[in-house]
Amino acid sequence: VFNAGETIEPLVNNIIDELSEEYSLEIILVNDHSDDNSEEKCINIFHKNPKFIKFYSLAKNVGEHNAVMAGLNNMEGDYVVIMDDDFQNPVTEVAKLINYAKESNLDVIYTFYSKKHHSFLRNLGSKFNDSVATIMLRKPKNLYLSSFKILNKFISQEIIKYDLPFSYLDGLILRTTQNIGAIQVEHRPRTHGKSGYTFKKLVSLWLNMF
Numbered sequence: 001v002f003n004a005g006e007t008i009e010p011l012v013n014n015i016i017d018e019l020s021e022e023y024s025l026e027i028i029l030v031n032d033h034s035d036d037n038s039e040e041k042c043i044n045i046f047h048k049n050p051k052f053i054k055f056y057s058l059a060k061n062v063g064e065h066n067a068v069m070a071g072l073n074n075m076e077g078d079y080v081v082i083m084d085d086d087f088q089n090p091v092t093e094v095a096k097l098i099n100y101a102k103e104s105n106l107d108v109i110y111t112f113y114s115k116k117h118h119s120f121l122r123n124l125g126s127k128f129n130d131s132v133a134t135i136m137l138r139k140p141k142n143l144y145l146s147s148f149k150i151l152n153k154f155i156s157q158e159i160i161k162y163d164l165p166f167s168y169l170d171g172l173i174l175r176t177t178q179n180i181g182a183i184q185v186e187h188r189p190r191t192h193g194k195s196g197y198t199f200k201k202l203v204s205l206w207l208n209m210f
Helices: 008-019 036-050 064-072 094-106 122-134 153-159 169-174 199-209
Strands: 027-031 053-057 079-082 108-113 148-153 180-185
Touching: 008 027, 008 036, 008 079, 027 036, 027 064, 036 053, 036 180, 053 108, 064 079, 064 108, 064 169, 079 153, 094 108, 094 148, 094 180, 122 153, 122 169
Parallel strands: 027 053, 108 180
Antiparallel strands: 079 148, 108 148
């Protein structure tokens, strides 16, 4: 969760409404030291839905991948779906990921889109990331490293053994397993605010990794 004061509560409510009857839900919110009222919103969400919610607030901004690692360290379920807080990935697609993971017995399933609604800068960064990962980590050329994905419990537990300060989640996945698949899902335009993504952050991530 980062500067998602306008979206996080409706997103969580949507997840609970859509998925709680069919699945045993554990929603982990990690506030990456937001500048807005995200922390307050998350606390309110937790108090309203303690059955479903775990909430952690980080003392400083550590970046998306380290924040996800904090969430993985506190998961208990058989699968974990990683998704952003901007509504670009519809909640209805989460069930598609879970069902495909159960049917396929894959360790990790990434998503890809028939049409992406990312900014020019985000798309440029994705191409850079794809090229570097293909060369440095032997990523399959046809695999898109999307932020919206599902991991099984075994892979999640293996990944959190990494205890250095700079985490690159997809790099850890590719080093841990080749039992990886992909599924097409819908991608929507952002409903609020601007992405916190910068090309500089991505380059810094790779420099820290290597």
